[in-house]
Amino acid sequence: xxxxxxxxxxHVAEHGSFSKAAxxxxxxxxxxxxxxxxxxxxxxxxxxxxxGRGVQLTEAGRRLLQHGQDILNLVSHAKEDLRAQRxxxxxxITIAMPPTLARVHTLALIRAFQQDxxxxxxxxxxxxxxxxxxxxxxxxxxxxxxYNPEPVPALEILPLRKERLCLVSPKNEAPTKPPTLKxxxxxxxxxxxxxxxxxxxxxxxxAMAGVQLEVQWEVSSVPAILDCVAAGIGHAALGExxxxxxxxxxxLVVTPFARADIQxxxxxxxxxxxxxxxxxxxxxxxxxxxxxxxPLME
Numbered sequence: 001x002x003x004x005x006x007x008x009x010x011h012v013a014e015h016g017s018f019s020k021a022a023x024x025x026x027x028x029x030x031x032x033x034x035x036x037x038x039x040x041x042x043x044x045x046x047x048x049x050x051x052g053r054g055v056q057l058t059e060a061g062r063r064l065l066q067h068g069q070d071i072l073n074l075v076s077h078a079k080e081d082l083r084a085q086r087x088x089x090x091x092x093i094t095i096a097m098p099p100t101l102a103r104v105h106t107l108a109l110i111r112a113f114q115q116d117x118x119x120x121x122x123x124x125x126x127x128x129x130x131x132x133x134x135x136x137x138x139x140x141x142x143x144x145x146x147y148n149p150e151p152v153p154a155l156e157i158l159p160l161r162k163e164r165l166c167l168v169s170p171k172n173e174a175p176t177k178p179p180t181l182k183x184x185x186x187x188x189x190x191x192x193x194x195x196x197x198x199x200x201x202x203x204x205x206x207a208m209a210g211v212q213l214e215v216q217w218e219v220s221s222v223p224a225i226l227d228c229v230a231a232g233i234g235h236a237a238l239g240e241x242x243x244x245x246x247x248x249x250x251x252l253v254v255t256p257f258a259r260a261d262i263q264x265x266x267x268x269x270x271x272x273x274x275x276x277x278x279x280x281x282x283x284x285x286x287x288x289x290x291x292x293x294x295p296l297m298e
Contacts, residue, residue, distance in 0.1 A: 001039060001042055001043070003071075003072075003075065004035060005035045005036070005038060005039045006039070006068045006071060006072065007025075007068075007072060008021070008025070008027075008032050008035040008036060008039075009035070009036055009039055009047065009048075009061075009064065009065070009068060010065060010068045010069060010072060011024060011025055011032075012032060012036060012048065012055060013047075013048070013055070013057055013061060013065045013068075014065075016054045016055060016056075017054035017055060018032050018033060018054075018055065020054075036048060043060070043064070045058070045060040045061075045064075046058050046060065046061075047060055047061035047064060048061055088119060088278060089116075089117040089119065089120045089277075089278045089279040089282045089283075090119045090120055090278075090279060091120060091121070091277070091279055092120070092121040092122075092123065093120065093121070093122060093123070093142050093143070093279050093280065093283050094123040094124075094125060094140070094141045094142050094143075095109070095122070095123070095124050095125070095141065095142070095143050095144065095145075095283065095287070096124075096125040096126070096127055096132050096135055096136075096140075096141040096143070096144040096145075097124070097125075097126065097127075097132070097144060097145040097146075098126070098127070098128060098129055098132075098145070098146075098147065099126045099127075099128075099221070099222060099223075100222045100223075100239075100241055100242045100244075100245060101145050101241065101266075102124060102126045103223070103245045104241065104244055104245065104294065105287075105290050105291075105294075106124055108290055109122060109124065109286065109287075109290070110122065112286050116282070117279070117282060120279050122283075125140070125141055128192075128195070128196055128197075128220075129146045129147040129148065129149065129196075129197045130195050130196070130197070132144040132145075132146045132149075132269070133146060133149055133150060133152065133155065133269070136155060136269055136270070136271050137152070137154060137155070137271065139271075142270070142271075142274060142280065142283075143268065143269070143270050143280070143283060143284060143287065144268075144269045144270075145160075145266060145267070145268060145269075145287065145291070146266075146267050146269045147163075147197040147239075147264045147265065147266055147267075148197055148201075148264055148265055148267075149267050149269050153272075154271060154272055154273065155269050155270070155271060155272065156269065156270050156271075156272050157267050157268075157269050158267060158268045158269075158288075159265050159266075159267050160266050160267060160268055160288060160291045160292070161265075161266050161291060161292070162263045162264070162265050162266075163239040163240050163241055163263060163264050163265075163266060164239070164240055164256065164261070164262070164263055165198060165201060165202065165237055165238065165239055165240075165257070165262040165263065165264065166237070166238070166239075166240060166254045166255060166256050166257070167179060167184075167187070167235055167236075167237055167254070167255045167256075167257065168226065168229050168235060168236045168237070168238055168243065168252055168253075168254055169187075169229065169235045169252065169253045169254075169255065170229055170230065170231075170232045170235075170251065170252065170253075171250070171251055171252060171253055172232070173232065173235070174253035174255060175255055177258070178255055178256050178257060178258035179255065179257060179258060180209075180257065180258045180259055180260070181205055181206060181208075181209035181211060181257060181259075181260050182209055182210070182211050184206060184209075184211055184213065184214075184237075184257075185211045185212055185213070185214050186214075187214065187234070187235040188214050188216045188234040188235065189213055189214055189215045189216060189217075189234055189235055189236060189237065190215075190216070190217045190218075190219055190225050190228045190229060190233060190234040190235070190236050191213070191215045191217075191218060191219075191225070191236060191237065192218070192219065192220055192222070192225070193218045193220050196220070197264055198237060198238055198239060198242075198264070201262055201263075201264055202237045202262065205260060205262045209260075216234055217233065217234060222238065222242045222245075223245055225238065226238075226242065226243075226245070226246050226252070229252060230246075230248060230251040230252055237262075239264055240254075241266075241294070244294070266291065268284060268287055268288060268291075270284065
């Protein structure tokens with residue numbers, strides 16, 4: 001048994017067809033058939049049942065598929081590890097961030113990988129900050145941009161910038177001067193659901209001021225919230241970064257709160273158990289640069 005035979009079998013099994021696997025591998029179909037037959041002969045097992053629709057795994061085939069996938073993953077990791085010793089950013093890395101930041105930074109991240117790290121693969125995930133910490137701890141993501149992360153011994157947290165929360169209003173319903181928190185109950189709000197960082201910060205600030213927020217609509221999508229505000233459905237209290245994705249900024253007015261400095265802190269978070277490979281280091285530096293270069297409102 002050799003790696004070529006194993007890789008051929010895994011591709012055929014995963015695609016359910018010799019013809020599809022041949023297209024993916026760029027190899028003639030008869031050559032793939034010979035590789036699989038040689039494997040079956042050596043193992044004295046029938047691995048695939050051929051039929052008119054493709055192939056079906058036997059019990060022995062299912063067991064070998066699991067072993068084959070594990071072996072090929074180990075070989076891939078070994079190659080990446082050896083290349084990493086040459087300080088070459090290789091392999092795959094997964095970055096997670098809130099949807100608004102993903103909208104702002106995804107294109108720049110992809111372009112930077114294409115230009116500076118062509119041997120590396122990038123995956124970008126979206127999620128609310130409350131979920132991102134869990135993804136880091138369970139290994140679903142390697143790095144994350146998180147607002148106000150809870151301190152956890154298993155995570156390394158690097159604050160990058162502070163972001164002010166403001167009142168976002170329809171153009172014809174905006175306050176003439178910055179409202180105080182006590183005046184905030186006058187404004188019908190469109191806000192994210194409880195647990196979202198902006199909602200949590202605003203509720204804490206309102207409670208300290210002794211007022212109740214008038215949340216009339218709960219919408220989990222920040223772009224959808226901004227669309228609702230632009231349509232005159234209500235006001236919103238959001239971070240400045242969210243306003244960079246507005247398609248029609250002329251329909252909105254942003255007003256800071258008077259005598260209140262409500263801020264969230266954007267942090268770069270990594271698991272302490274992750275090895276600092278060249279790819280991790282270069283990606284972290286890239287995220288730090290993109291965040292530092294993004295302008296905030298004056």
